[in-house]
Amino acid sequence: MDCTDRHDRFFLRLMSKNVMLYSEMVATKSAIHGDRKKILSFSPEEKPLALQVGGSNKEELSEVAKIAEDMGYDEININLGCPSKKVQKNKFGACLMKEPELVAECINSMVNSCKIPVTAKTRIGFDDVESFEYLNNFINKIHKAGTKTFILHARKAMLTGLSPKQNLNIPKLNYNMVYEIKKENPNLEIIINGGISKIEEIKNHISKCDGVMIGRSIYQNPYSLVDIEKNIFNTEIIPTREQVVEKLLDYVDKEVKLGTKVNHIMRHTVGLYHGQAGSKNWKRYLSDNMMARDSDFQKAKHIMSIVQNNEKAIQANS
Numbered sequence: 001m002d003c004t005d006r007h008d009r010f011f012l013r014l015m016s017k018n019v020m021l022y023s024e025m026v027a028t029k030s031a032i033h034g035d036r037k038k039i040l041s042f043s044p045e046e047k048p049l050a051l052q053v054g055g056s057n058k059e060e061l062s063e064v065a066k067i068a069e070d071m072g073y074d075e076i077n078i079n080l081g082c083p084s085k086k087v088q089k090n091k092f093g094a095c096l097m098k099e100p101e102l103v104a105e106c107i108n109s110m111v112n113s114c115k116i117p118v119t120a121k122t123r124i125g126f127d128d129v130e131s132f133e134y135l136n137n138f139i140n141k142i143h144k145a146g147t148k149t150f151i152l153h154a155r156k157a158m159l160t161g162l163s164p165k166q167n168l169n170i171p172k173l174n175y176n177m178v179y180e181i182k183k184e185n186p187n188l189e190i191i192i193n194g195g196i197s198k199i200e201e202i203k204n205h206i207s208k209c210d211g212v213m214i215g216r217s218i219y220q221n222p223y224s225l226v227d228i229e230k231n232i233f234n235t236e237i238i239p240t241r242e243q244v245v246e247k248l249l250d251y252v253d254k255e256v257k258l259g260t261k262v263n264h265i266m267r268h269t270v271g272l273y274h275g276q277a278g279s280k281n282w283k284r285y286l287s288d289n290m291m292a293r294d295s296d297f298q299k300a301k302h303i304m305s306i307v308q309n310n311e312k313a314i315q316a317n318s
């Protein structure tokens with residue numbers, strides 16, 4: 001939330017054809033009563049794509065599951081892991097870990113209203129509850145209601161006393177708990193999440209679980225997706241940063257004509273040169289120029305020349 005969006009996903013997809021992409025959390029009420037085009041629409045290029053929903057009202061959740069299916073999403077995922085105060089007040093996210101019965105009813109109503117997979121993203125515990133038994137029972141209850149795939153953020157959520165940001169760093173990562181869940185439930189699809197960035201780490205996790213979800217490290221260093229394509233999916237032909245920007249500029253052109261602001265797209269590319277010689281130039285260029293309201297040819301050409309210079313700087317350094 002307040003970070004990724006459909007423009008980011010379009011950009012990420014230019015670097016990886018194989019990863020599954022997830023939307024930010026959308027509250028059921030916004031999905032049902034809000035501007036659906038603005039909140040839920042996406043480009044076909046983003047697929048395979050899951051819509052993540054936040055809520056605990058069965059009727060609303062089943063309605064959103066149907067909407068997601070009708071709009072062409074490939075999966076609907078319920079958020080059972082967000083600990084923010086606002087989310088708790090609305091009774092969704094991590095506080096629902098306290099209410100397995102309610103979650104099971106919610107999942108059941110979603111499963112009955114759509115044919116796309118209904119999946120859950122949750123923490124491994126909350127407050128002073130971090131036990132294998134609790135998590136295993138919670139997961140099994142939800143499984144019986146119709147979910148086979150679980151994304152487990154391998155740290156507990158503190159429902160009081162920590163800010164959302166602290167809740168992503170302070171509770172200790174406990175990957176073993178996730179591995180144990182997979183061992184105990186080999187028929188479930190268990191995706192591990194939290195603090196993962198390196199290829200070696202990914203390889204290690206997928207030897208014990210069914211998949212890996214990555215959040216912050218991809219946002220900070222989006223081009224690392226091509227390493228994942230190369231080393232995990234064995235993709236041979238991968239785009240250069242220059243090719244990525246070239247394709248993104250075509251998208252910018254199209255989107256600007258529909259009323260999108262240039263910075264709403266380009267802000268997601270700040271990390272494109274993460275760790276490279278040209279990264280400062282790129283960031284400076286973006287901060288000086290991305291408030292532009294249009295993307296006329298001159299601007300596109302200018303961006304390309306910055307990219308080409310960066311590519312040269314990188315080659316000279318390697």
Ligand SMILES: Cc1cc2nc3c(=O)[nH]c(=O)nc-3n(C[C@H](O)[C@H](O)[C@H](O)COP(=O)(O)O)c2cc1C
Nearest residue numbers: 001003024025121153193194195196214215216217
């Ligand atoms: C700015 C920000 C927004 C987030 N929004 C969501 C969200 O909408 N839904 C969700 O399930 N997780 C959300 N998360 C949590 C991430 O999906 C992920 O579980 C967490 O950051 C741990 O994984 P990582 O270490 O790979 O980032 C958010 C994280 C950050 C930093």
